Every structure is written in structure tokens, then in C-alpha cells.
Amino acid sequence: MDAEFVRNTIWALRTFGSEDSGIEAKRAESKLPESLAESLSAFANTPEGGTVLLGVDESANFAVTGVTNAAKVQADLAAMARDRFTPPLQPSIGMFEIEGKVVICAEVVELPRDQKPCYVTSKGISRGSYIRIGDGDRRLTSEEVQQLISDRGQPRFDQETVQEAELDDLDPRAIQVMLARVRSNNPRLFANESDDVVLKMLGVLKKAPDGDLRPTVAGLLTLGRYPQQYFPQLCLTFVHYPTTTGENPATSTRFLDNVRVDGPIPEMAREALAVIQRNMSRRALISGTGRQDVWEYPPEALREAVVNALVHRDLSPGSRGTQVQVEMYPDRLRILNPGGLFGAVDITRLGEEGVSSSRNSSLLKILEDVVIPGESRTICENRGSGIRTMRNELSRAGMSPPNFYDRVTSFEVVMPNHTLFDEATVRWLAVIGRDGLRDTQRTALALMRRNEVLDNAKYRAATGISDSRIATTELQDLVARELVEQTGTRGSARYSLSDSAKSWEEADDTKRVRPNRRRQFLDLLAAHGNLSKSEVSSLLNVNVKTAEHWLGTLRREGKIQFAEPGRGSKNTRYRLTDKADQGEIFEV
Incomplete structure (x- = not known):
């Protein structure tokens, strides 16, 4: 500070x-x-x-x-x-x-x-x-306070015994499929144990106060016939709204589709994805291989988002009256689950390799061995890769990265419904990036073109960069190129599109003239003999980062050199070399 x-x-x-x-x-x-x-x-x-x-x-x-x-x-x-x-x-x-x-x-x-x-x-x-x-x-609220208190340790709500439930409330076919899988994968632990013992070891069953084995909350949600018999609101709801704000006042149409999805988590995930897909349309994706017709939202990204919401939701008594909610609007898909982020994970580190924490540890462990109905793969891997998969799938589809919001007692994922690199954006990037831009910088500029304001954490989330120092370097390079404006410093630094970059919105507008910085810098040094970075910045009325960028570029091109000792210092002075031909026309 x-x-x-x-x-x-x-x-x-x-x-x-x-x-x-x-x-x-x-x-x-x-x-x-x-x-x-x-x-x-x-x-x-x-x-x-x-x-x-x-x-x-x-x-x-x-x-x-x-x-x-x-x-x-x-x-x-x-x-x-x-x-x-x-x-x-x-x-x-x-x-x-x-x-x-x-x-x-x-x-x-x-x-x-x-x-x-x-x-x-x-x-x-x-x-x-x-x-x-x-x-x-x-x-x-009192609920939010209790949520924070319960998150101080490992919650055990998923391990609670459901007193009213019985063994018959579990699906025998689903149980046998899971038991066969765990015995095959880990025979040393499970091959010689009875079914009841294995189910108890896995947390599906637990001894009740009366001495009987009864299903746990996790057991019912993973292998139950109908968990909503005991927890009516531990379900998923889907609503498709006609406008970006919800109801269409002109026609009094409240929604285009409205579905409640019940059953255990594997069935809810499967049915929810089917419901979302039937409400989606296809769009054209232009890539190097030509035009492809793809879904509005990549199915694999949707699957990760829905499964994450179902398995990481808060299962404490105060949250059992709230469903996982999926809302589709013309411009976005919103997935909301009770319970904010848990443990060592925070919003700035979501998706980083090695950063993972689970609120419902027993539930998640069981789901590692419960297969998706009609498929051979399991519901989740429990490896903390879901967020990365979501981002990668959206990026592969040419779409904006998802936005995440952590609000103590709820967690929200929003997927914008647009192609990030549409034809107009590609043309625009081709013009403003003539000197070469990294793919990560192109992604950030495309987001800023849609009026997004980025900070270091959002830049990393959008580009997949894990090192904050690399993110800062790339952002500062965009500032130096005069494509991005920075407000604030250090942790409060925010980056938005510069007026110069905005002026090149129409890529085919050949009448626009950008400042020829090479010519300006060379002419300035020719007139003054030698100058420091700060002097160049002041005389040309450009920010220090821009002066640093062009001085470095011209030095690498052999057109300027250090005038005297002091390189690496802010007092370093620069002068022209014999290679700097003042009659040459330099392209920006």
C-alpha cells in the first residue's frame, strides 16, 4: 500500500x-x-x-x-x-x-x-x-452464520442415519452394480466381506440407535429408490424463461418449460441433462475445419456443472428445503445450489490443479463407484477436475468461460450463451493484434470487447493460466500495446478495453489511422539525441508501460541501443543505431 x-x-x-x-x-x-x-x-x-x-x-x-x-x-x-x-x-x-x-x-x-x-x-x-x-x-442471516460455523470443520450431514428409512428404500440393482465394481477394483478390502459390511464400510448404511442398519443421507441420495420420500426438496428444478429477465410481459408467458426432477443423484443428473438438451437449439461454430453445427452449450460442460451442483450442495437441516435450480434464459444458463464454497477452495483458485475440497465427503466417495444410468462411467471422479473440464469444453466450443459466484449459503454458475470468437471479433483481433498476441490475450480482449472488466483472477480463470505472475505480465503487455486500460494497482488492478482498441471495432475500416509509435519514437530520439524511458513517456504523453514496450521492441530490432551505463534502471538512456533509417516507413 x-x-x-x-x-x-x-x-x-x-x-x-x-x-x-x-x-x-x-x-x-x-x-x-x-x-x-x-x-x-x-x-x-x-x-x-x-x-x-x-x-x-x-x-x-x-x-x-x-x-x-x-x-x-x-x-x-x-x-x-x-x-x-x-x-x-x-x-x-x-x-x-x-x-x-x-x-x-x-x-x-x-x-x-x-x-x-x-x-x-x-x-x-x-x-x-x-x-x-x-x-x-x-x-x-442466521442460516448464513450457521453455514460459516459448520464449515469450520468437515460437515457430516451426509453421514447421518435416516431414522425412518429401511433397507428396502435402496435400489437392489444399483447396489449390486456398485458392489461388483468396488470388489473388482479393490478385492483386498471388499472381496471377502458380506454385502451389508461393504455397504457399511462405504457409508451407505449405518447402525441406528435401535441397533438396526439403516440408510444414511448419502446412501439414499446415491442408491435410493426415491430419496424425496424423506427429503422432498432435495431435488432439481428446471425453468426455461422466454426473456432475459424472465417472464414475457407482452404475452404473460411465465416460462417455456418447467420441470421438477426427482430420484437419486445419478438419475437426477441424467434426466436434468436430457431436459436441458431438449430446450437447447444448435448454432454454427466457425473453425479451421469449416462450419460445424453444435449445441448452444457443450454437453460435457453441462454435465460437470449439474453434477457439481448436486454433489456439493449443502445438506445441513437448514438447507434441505432448497432445491438445486437450473434456469435457462435466451442469453445465459444459470445453475444454483445451496451452500457456498467449502474448505481451502476460494473463488480465485477454482479449477487450479491440486486445489480441491469436498463438503460431502462420504457422498462423493460413494459416487466414485456409482455409474451413470445407461453408461459405463461413474458419476464423478473426485479429483477436482470438474471446473477445468467445464472451462476447457466452453473454450473448445469458442464460448466465453463460465462465471462463478460464491455467496456464503449458495454457489452459482452462469454460462453466457454466445460465441466468443464470432466473425466480427476474429476480424477485429486480426487488426489490433498485428504485432502478435498470445491466444490467452486474444481471449481476454474478446471478453473485454463484450464489456467485461477483468482482474488477475478473472484473467487466469478465462485463460487457464495458473501462475498469477504470468497473468500480470500478459495483462501489462496489453496495457503497453495501448489495447487495454488499467485502473488501480496491485490487488485492486482492473483492466478494460482502451478507447484506441474500441475505435477499431470495424476491422475493415481502412480509413482509421493509429499512431505510428515506431516513427514517433525514432523521430523523438533523432531530435533529442538520447532519452530515458520516463522522458519518452512524458514527451509523447504515453504511459510508462507503452514507452517500455516500444523501447524494448526497437532495441530488439536493432534500431536503438543503450546510450550509457545503467541498463535495467529507470534512468537508462537510449539512442539511435546506424540501422535506424529515418526514411523508412514503419508498419505499426
Whole structure:
């Protein structure tokens, strides 16, 4: 955190005209506002935490009003964080002079899952826990608080015995298929055991207080005849809406299709996919092999999304009244399940290799050996590869990556219904990327062309890059090429399409003229003899990254060289070489 970070943050707030989910600005001229406690709690409970700016007035377009007696306000803020919350908070706090006034900046990191929720002690855990939604703080409901508490350890709701259930509630054919598979795959453990013993070892059956073996929640959901007999809402619902907002007011049409899907998870997954497919149409995919007619959504991506929702849903008593919901709109498909992300997984690391955590460990273990009806493969592999498969399948179909939303008591997957690389986008990329772009950068630019604003995590999610440093390098290269504009720095950096890139929307518009940066840089060095990177940036009124990009490009081409020692430093100076022909016309 430094003054430049604070200045960029304020500039971003003014540019977009509102706070985002990670920033809270408050006037706080002489004392801390009471509402600050809610923001600190919210940031501590929200993925990626957040930043508080004191001395910035949101109501006056984020004018810097400053903080009087800043040392006292800073000390009061540290004391509030330490003394008024359970668990205590330790934000990073700094004072900075911005536009001639003092602004206090506090960065609040997200608490580990085993310490959530952070709450205002005097209000108690039920009424004093908050979360950040959009640009506001919202009190967590009692259910959300209990969800966070239960997620501190490994939930065991799937291992509960269903007291009213009997062995006859399980499907004997499905049981025999699974038993044959586990005995074949692991004869050392299961070959010589009776059916009941194996089912007990796998968590399908459990001894009840009366001494009888009864199905568990996991057993019923995987191998039951009709689990909804005991849990009516542990089902899946599908609704196909006629408009992007739902009901069509012109015709009073509420939906085009409305289906409830019951049964064990294998049957629900199979039937749900069939229902979605019958509501899909086909579209044309233009690729190197020509035109192909493909489904609106890749079937394998749909399968992973539906199965994930069914197996990772929250099974605690408070969530058993909520279904897995699938909603189809003309522009998107939305899949929502009760229960947010669990364990070591957070929204920024979804799909990373080796990052996996399961809320329903017993359920997932059983499903490793339960086959999909009519197929030979099992419901899930339990290897944490579902998100990667989803992204890869959508990318292979030329579509935008899925969007994920973690909201403590729910998790949402949204698949946009459009081709990312349509003909117009391909033409546009061919023009703006004449100097060569990586495929990952092309994907990001195509998303930004659809008004997406990316950060490092979203860039990695969209491109499949796992290393945040590589993502930053590629994003900074786009900034240097003047294709992308950056607001904020470090963790708060956001990237959107530049006005220059937007001006080339029509790829066949040959009348548009872009600045010939090679010519400008060579002419500038010819006029001044030698210059530093910062001097070039100032004289040409381009950002430092752009100056760095073109100086490096021209040096690799042999047209400029270092003028004096100091290479690698911001003070390095550059001059022309004998190869720089001033009469040559350089293509941008």
C-alpha cells in the first residue's frame, strides 16, 4: 500500500462513479463513522477482503475531503479493529497526502474459513456479522452464520442415519452394480466381506440407535429408490424463461418449460441433462475445419456443472428445503445450489490443479463407484477436475468461460450463451493484434470487447493460466500495446478495453489511422539525441508501460541501443543505431 495505490483507487472510483465490492469510501473528517464497523466485518468475511478510505466523500463524486487530526483517527481505527470484533482484526493502516489533504487507507484481509464469521462483539454473532454485496454491507442471516460455523470443520450431514428409512428404500440393482465394481477394483478390502459390511464400510448404511442398519443421507441420495420420500426438496428444478429477465410481459408467458426432477443423484443428473438438451437449439461454430453445427452449450460442460451442483450442495437441516435450480434464459444458463464454497477452495483458485475440497465427503466417495444410468462411467471422479473440464469444453466450443459466484449459503454458475470468437471479433483481433498476441490475450480482449472488466483472477480463470505472475505480465503487455486500460494497482488492478482498441471495432475500416509509435519514437530520439524511458513517456504523453514496450521492441530490432551505463534502471538512456533509417516507413 502506497500513495500511488490510493491515488489510483480514488481515480477508479471517480471513473466508474461508485464503489465496488472491495472498496468503501467514507468522509470521516474528525472521527470514525459508526457504520465503519459493519464494513470491517463485511470485508473480513468476504472473499479477497477490501479497502477502506477515510477522508473521501462518496456523495461528492469521491472528492478528497481529508482527515483532521489524522494520527488520532488512525489510532481509533486500529483500536476499533482490535477491540470491537470477534475475532480481532489487524488491518494494514497508512496515512497518505492526496491532493494536499490527508487520507487514511486500511486494507482488511479475508479471514481464514475456520475463523469466520467476524462479528461486532457487542451485537453478538447472529446480529453482528456482515458480508459485502456489491458496494454495500449486508447483515448475514442466521442460516448464513450457521453455514460459516459448520464449515469450520468437515460437515457430516451426509453421514447421518435416516431414522425412518429401511433397507428396502435402496435400489437392489444399483447396489449390486456398485458392489461388483468396488470388489473388482479393490478385492483386498471388499472381496471377502458380506454385502451389508461393504455397504457399511462405504457409508451407505449405518447402525441406528435401535441397533438396526439403516440408510444414511448419502446412501439414499446415491442408491435410493426415491430419496424425496424423506427429503422432498432435495431435488432439481428446471425453468426455461422466454426473456432475459424472465417472464414475457407482452404475452404473460411465465416460462417455456418447467420441470421438477426427482430420484437419486445419478438419475437426477441424467434426466436434468436430457431436459436441458431438449430446450437447447444448435448454432454454427466457425473453425479451421469449416462450419460445424453444435449445441448452444457443450454437453460435457453441462454435465460437470449439474453434477457439481448436486454433489456439493449443502445438506445441513437448514438447507434441505432448497432445491438445486437450473434456469435457462435466451442469453445465459444459470445453475444454483445451496451452500457456498467449502474448505481451502476460494473463488480465485477454482479449477487450479491440486486445489480441491469436498463438503460431502462420504457422498462423493460413494459416487466414485456409482455409474451413470445407461453408461459405463461413474458419476464423478473426485479429483477436482470438474471446473477445468467445464472451462476447457466452453473454450473448445469458442464460448466465453463460465462465471462463478460464491455467496456464503449458495454457489452459482452462469454460462453466457454466445460465441466468443464470432466473425466480427476474429476480424477485429486480426487488426489490433498485428504485432502478435498470445491466444490467452486474444481471449481476454474478446471478453473485454463484450464489456467485461477483468482482474488477475478473472484473467487466469478465462485463460487457464495458473501462475498469477504470468497473468500480470500478459495483462501489462496489453496495457503497453495501448489495447487495454488499467485502473488501480496491485490487488485492486482492473483492466478494460482502451478507447484506441474500441475505435477499431470495424476491422475493415481502412480509413482509421493509429499512431505510428515506431516513427514517433525514432523521430523523438533523432531530435533529442538520447532519452530515458520516463522522458519518452512524458514527451509523447504515453504511459510508462507503452514507452517500455516500444523501447524494448526497437532495441530488439536493432534500431536503438543503450546510450550509457545503467541498463535495467529507470534512468537508462537510449539512442539511435546506424540501422535506424529515418526514411523508412514503419508498419505499426
